[in-house]
Amino acid sequence: MPATPSNWNEFRSDTFTTPSPEMLATVVHASTGDSVYDEDEDTLALQKQVCELTGHEAGLYCVSGTLSNQIAIRSHLNRPPHSVLCDYRSHIFVHEAAGLATLSQAMVTTVIPANGLHLTLEDIQRHYIPDNGDIHSAPTRIVSLENTLHGLVFPIDEIRRISKWCRDNNIAIHCDGARIWDAAVASGVSLAEYGELFDSISLCLSKTLGAPIGSVLVGSKSLIRVANHFKKQNGGGIRQAGPLARMGSYALTHNFSKLRTAHEYAAEVGRYAEELGLVLQIPVHTNFVFLDPEKNKIDPQWIREVGQKHNVKVASFRIAFSFQNTREAVDGVKAVLKDLHTLAQQKPYTNRTGHGIY
Numbered sequence: 343m344p345a346t347p348s349n350w351n352e353f354r355s356d357t358f359t360t361p362s363p364e365m366l367a368t369v370v371h372a373s374t375g376d377s378v379y380d381e382d383e384d385t386l387a388l389q390k391q392v393c394e395l396t397g398h399e400a401g402l403y404c405v406s407g408t409l410s411n412q413i414a415i416r417s418h419l420n421r422p423p424h425s426v427l428c429d430y431r432s433h434i435f436v437h438e439a440a441g442l443a444t445l446s447q448a449m450v451t452t453v454i455p456a457n458g459l460h461l462t463l464e465d466i467q468r469h470y471i472p473d474n475g476d477i478h479s480a481p482t483r484i485v486s487l488e489n490t491l492h493g494l495v496f497p498i499d500e501i502r503r504i505s506k507w508c509r510d511n512n513i514a515i516h517c518d519g520a521r522i523w524d525a526a527v528a529s530g531v532s533l534a535e536y537g538e539l540f541d542s543i544s545l546c547l548s549k550t551l552g553a554p555i556g557s558v559l560v561g562s563k564s565l566i567r568v569a570n571h572f573k574k575q576n577g578g579g580i581r582q583a584g585p586l587a588r589m590g591s592y593a594l595t596h597n598f599s600k601l602r603t604a605h606e607y608a609a610e611v612g613r614y615a616e617e618l619g620l621v622l623q624i625p626v627h628t629n630f631v632f633l634d635p636e637k638n639k640i641d642p643q644w645i646r647e648v649g650q651k652h653n654v655k656v657a658s659f660r661i662a663f664s665f666q667n668t669r670e671a672v673d674g675v676k677a678v679l680k681d682l683h684t685l686a687q688q689k690p691y692t693n694r695t696g697h698g699i700y
């Protein structure tokens with residue numbers, strides 16, 4: 343009987359997933375080459391593994407999704423003035439410490455999807471900045487999509503429309519695929535199908551897949567060659583990366599098939615929340631439940647406190663599930679929602695204040 347993961351009751355984020363004893367045991371046999379010199383076998387094998395899944399010709403192991411995203415975007419860009427277009431909720435804009443401004447010296451066009459869920463080609467066409475010689479502008483040089491975004495699966499047909507338009511207009515298209523694994527499981531779309539539609543994809547091993555660290559950026563050989571410079575420039579060169587890459591490969595091989603468990607937990611809790619009378623901010627597609635921060639009239643301060651009462655770690659209006667959660671913990675989350683709903687009935691919270699992360 344495998345030991346219960348230490349983060350069995352963790353719902354603040356799927357970044358808290360932890361390596362299993364079996365994953366850690368693989369480290370003993372890891373290669374120990376210097377991956378800065380491209381000489382580490384396990385790192386090369388992991389990069390190859392992700393390239394084969396996505397159909398891209400080159401891959402680059404990075405210590406984080408932030409690094410992977412930011413060097414991808416920088417590598418697509420040439421010289422300012424240029425703009426990046428993305429959804430206003432995108433991690434590359436909200437949570438990567440303004441890397442687009444510093445590393446890429448880019449303006450960012452953030453777009454609120456008209457449908458409230460995902461960008462459409464029409465959204466992009468309405469907001470992109472054409473390269474028409476107008477000296478006032480910073481033309482759009484790259485569109486960055488996120489899949490999943492807040493757990494929402496980006497419809498493949500819309501990705502196809504956007505990808506074709508980008509290519510027809512000589513605009514690069516990147517995917518922040520921190521949770522593209524979940525998108526693939528939920529939609530049935532293969533990573534190879536996604537791969538064809540993006541010039542680069544950043545895939546995280548350290549979120550829902552459960553590796554302790556790392557992401558892989560995939561793209562053309564020329565793009566990855568440039569990205570490797572920016573990886574090194576920003577301190578991302580890893581010497582003996584083998585142990586880390588070995589765990590990443592283990593996660594990909596053994597945990598991809600477990601993701602649906604988290605999706606089922608989230609769907610169950612989302613249904614329960616609505617049965618209570620709570621309002622979801624967005625539908626549950628994969629491993630996140632987002633409660634509406636205003637309509638539920640819940641004081642953000644209550645969330646952590648009520649979580650402690652039921653021995654589950656929650657901290658915001660976002661509830662993140664992973665395959666490492668237990669049945670007991672999921673029941674604990676439901677008890678938290680019931681208490682929050684009661685509190686909101688008794689003393690509705692109406693302040694409109696920032697809620698921190700998510």
Ligand SMILES: Cc1ncc(COP(=O)(O)O)c(C=O)c1O
Binds near residue numbers: 357405406409433434
């Ligand atoms: C959608 C998304 N992209 C990128 C990242 C960045 O990954 P990391 O935390 O490894 O920098 C995260 C956060 O973990 C994320 O949620």
Ligand SMILES: C[C@@H](O)[C@H](N)C(=O)O
Binds near residue numbers: 354355357433699
């Ligand atoms: C906060 C953010 O960087 C992280 N990716 C999360 O989803 O929790």
